[in-house]
Amino acid sequence: MDLVNSHMPMAWQKFHFTEHDWNYDSEPQKHANNRVIHLPRGKFLSGCSGLNGTIITRGCKADYDEWEALGNPGWSWNDVLPLFKKSERFIPTEGFGAATEYHGTNGELVTTVHPQAPISDAILDSYINKGISYRPDMFVQGEGEGVGHVTRTVHDGVRTSGADFVNKNPPANLYVLLETTVLRVVLESLPDSESTDSSKYRAVAVEAESTSKQMKEIIISAGAYNSPCILMHSGIGPKDHLEECGIDVKVDLKSVGQNLSDHPSVFQFYLLKSKMTYDHLIYPPGAMDSTLKEWLESKSGILGRFPFGPFVFLRLDKLMEDKPEWKAAKEKNPEKDPMGQLPGQPHVEYFSTELYGGGPQHSDLPIKGESCFAVITMLCGTQSRGSIRLNASDPHVKPKIDHNYLANELDVAVLAEGCRYVNEIVTEGAGTREHIAGPWPTTRAHPNGDKQWKEYVRQQAGTCYHPASTCKMGPDEDEEAVVDPRLRVRGVKSLRVADISIMPKLNNGHPQAPAYMIGEKAAQLILEDNRIIG
Numbered sequence: 001m002d003l004v005n006s007h008m009p010m011a012w013q014k015f016h017f018t019e020h021d022w023n024y025d026s027e028p029q030k031h032a033n034n035r036v037i038h039l040p041r042g043k044f045l046s047g048c049s050g051l052n053g054t055i056i057t058r059g060c061k062a063d064y065d066e067w068e069a070l071g072n073p074g075w076s077w078n079d080v081l082p083l084f085k086k087s088e089r090f091i092p093t094e095g096f097g098a099a100t101e102y103h104g105t106n107g108e109l110v111t112t113v114h115p116q117a118p119i120s121d122a123i124l125d126s127y128i129n130k131g132i133s134y135r136p137d138m139f140v141q142g143e144g145e146g147v148g149h150v151t152r153t154v155h156d157g158v159r160t161s162g163a164d165f166v167n168k169n170p171p172a173n174l175y176v177l178l179e180t181t182v183l184r185v186v187l188e189s190l191p192d193s194e195s196t197d198s199s200k201y202r203a204v205a206v207e208a209e210s211t212s213k214q215m216k217e218i219i220i221s222a223g224a225y226n227s228p229c230i231l232m233h234s235g236i237g238p239k240d241h242l243e244e245c246g247i248d249v250k251v252d253l254k255s256v257g258q259n260l261s262d263h264p265s266v267f268q269f270y271l272l273k274s275k276m277t278y279d280h281l282i283y284p285p286g287a288m289d290s291t292l293k294e295w296l297e298s299k300s301g302i303l304g305r306f307p308f309g310p311f312v313f314l315r316l317d318k319l320m321e322d323k324p325e326w327k328a329a330k331e332k333n334p335e336k337d338p339m340g341q342l343p344g345q346p347h348v349e350y351f352s353t354e355l356y357g358g359g360p361q362h363s364d365l366p367i368k369g370e371s372c373f374a375v376i377t378m379l380c381g382t383q384s385r386g387s388i389r390l391n392a393s394d395p396h397v398k399p400k401i402d403h404n405y406l407a408n409e410l411d412v413a414v415l416a417e418g419c420r421y422v423n424e425i426v427t428e429g430a431g432t433r434e435h436i437a438g439p440w441p442t443t444r445a446h447p448n449g450d451k452q453w454k455e456y457v458r459q460q461a462g463t464c465y466h467p468a469s470t471c472k473m474g475p476d477e478d479e480e481a482v483v484d485p486r487l488r489v490r491g492v493k494s495l496r497v498a499d500i501s502i503m504p505k506l507n508n509g510h511p512q513a514p515a516y517m518i519g520e521k522a523a524q525l526i527l528e529d530n531r532i533i534g
């Protein structure tokens with residue numbers, strides 16, 4: 001595989017629709033104008049960490065305290081903070097104001113902050129001007145509100161990723177089979193002496209295209225779309241569905257593939273009056289030649305970083321309190337925030353780009369030297385849930401992925417209000433108001449009024465690439481739990497899942513830091529359960 005497009009942070013889109021993408025598409029999204037949304041996933045050693053946006057946010061303290069309160073001991077913020085630090089090697093940048101004690105310094109994953117383009121400084125000023133508190137390194141500290149900067153998995157112009165854990169200092173007992181697709185896990189009936197009411201099978205091997213190897217314990221880490229598929233192809237999943245697909249049911253576990261969550265996100269684009277972004281280095285004819293040469297020769301320049309500006313976590317209680325969807329949800333759950341969020345959790349995240357872009361669907365390229373940027377509103381605490389189902393008993397057939405985006409009216413209302421408010425911040429805030437020339441493309445006016453913003457959301461919202469919770473972790477009493485708090489699959493011995501599919505609730509922010517944390521936790525649990533550590 002040619003790794004240049006993974007090493008070069010800005011080349012992330014080059015993988016979409018290629019053989020290195022699992023190439024999934026959603027079912028037509030009924031509540032999002034029946035759009036089919038492409039759902040890229042990395043199909044190579046580093047998985048999505050080799051093609052993602054390099055953003056590192058851990059989520060809020062309250063996210064993990066909530067996981068523990070849901071019946072998962074050992075997963076509170078205080079428990080997981082050392083595990084977040086373990087994988088990280090943070091390289092400080094002068095003048096950033098890093099919360100040094102929250103960063104790791106010995107891990108394989110190198111993290112840094114980038115210099116900001118002029119538009120990002122202006123946007124930061126607008127956020128502060130609108131009353132949002134500036135906490136430069138808040139996203140490693142578990143804070144739930146404010147504006148700050150986000151570290152990236154980029155060092156000296158080159159992406160760092162999950163592959164570094166394998167490539168840099170591989171343990172002597174690690175054996176990696178590349179270009180191999182796992183089809184299913186082989187289960188063996190337990191002898192009567194070991195069989196219990198809740199567990200009648202042991203996982204003994206992995207069936208792949210070229211090999212089936214006997215193993216002591218099996219850990220599935222295939223991501224939130226594929227881990228539940230591997231379980232279902234192995235006969236672990238909702239009985240009716242497996243029977244309908246002609247799969248021999250071993251363990252009737254009804255929530256495998258359910259609870260699919262994401263952060264639906266909306267882009268809004270603006271044209272600037274002057275050059276405050278990096279568009280001129282990429283889009284005008286010929287510009288890319290010298291920009292690419294610069295990265296290839298010295299790993300410097302804009303292609304060696306992922307150009308996002310400041311990030312915001314914001315609660316919208318005040319803005320939402322008179323909206324009918326908010327009031328209705330409040331009446332139903334008088335004890336809770338209508339979005340089900342705790343006081344330390346946001347309703348939206350905002351971030352912004354330092355040039356036009358954001359996925360192949362955004363194709364109005366500023367080729368005449370115009371300067372553009374996007375603000376992205378990402379919904380937190382999403383209420384809508386989707387599912388993953390199989391289409392056939394053959395593991396090579398793609399699954400049916402239905403995110404069910406925007407099925408919940410409150411999701412639409414909060415996302416629409418979030419978009420409206422960030423438009424107000426950008427167009428009226430002291431840092432940006434003098435610089436904005438209008439919308440981009442110039443013919444596409446921004447919406448006006450609740451109704452138009454909601455229509456905009458239904459037409460524009462897409463994946464933030466954060467599918468999670470399809471093999472949800474929970475205690476015995478939780479009927480939706482697929483794995484227990486030690487990540488063991490219910491009803492089967494010697495089988496765990498360790499990836500973001502186990503999240504009881506999707507973290508606020510971006511999930512790659514939690515994915516590494518879950519990996520570290522799995523390692524700790526396995527050592528403990530095998531009495532290698534106490």
Ligand SMILES: Cc1cc2nc3c(=O)[nH]c(=O)nc-3n(C[C@H](O)[C@H](O)[C@H](O)COP(=O)(O)OP(=O)(O)OC[C@H]3O[C@@H](n4cnc5c(N)ncnc54)[C@H](O)[C@@H]3O)c2cc1C
Nearest residue numbers: 047048052053054055182222223226465499500510511512
């Ligand atoms: C375009 C994009 C941008 C993103 N940007 C960010 C970002 O900036 N910040 C952030 O925090 N998060 C981001 N994410 C999300 C983040 O990268 C993922 O949430 C995270 O990588 C999930 O880790 P995982 O281990 O659960 O799954 P994955 O990263 O999907 O890893 C699963 C691995 O298992 C392999 N696999 C799957 N099925 C099989 C099988 N049957 N046999 C063998 N191997 C298999 C896959 O090929 C892959 O290597 C982004 C994701 C994408 C797609």
